């Protein structure tokens with residue numbers, strides 16, 4: 234099997250373990266409950282772009298993985314800011330180039346998102 238570990242070691246500083254943050258914001262019931270009653274935190278699972286939970290970019294699911302605008306707008310607990318060049322190339326290095334293209338399309342569809350609370354907290358430019 235292809236070894237991704239060298240690529241995990243070169244992850245951008247914005248890819249971090251968000252478990253504690255997720256536990257903090259989860260009581261807000263950010264996303265819609267999934268079928269089967271499991272909670273949905275409203276964030277893109279990092280495995281969707283080839284990463285692991287320890288290297289999570291905190292992407293808002295509606296912004297980066299749907300054709301809808303985020304219903305929470307500027308109050309969203311997850312990231313709306315667009316990819317930095319180093320993040321884009323890092324995700325591509327994980328074998329997820331097609332996913333980056335898909336997420337970039339979703340990001341601007343139907344509108345480019347407003348800056349979120351996550352962006353402001355982390356100092357990310359939208």
Ligand SMILES: [Zn+2]
Pocket residue numbers: 293294295296303304305306309310311312313349
């Ligand atoms: Zn959002």
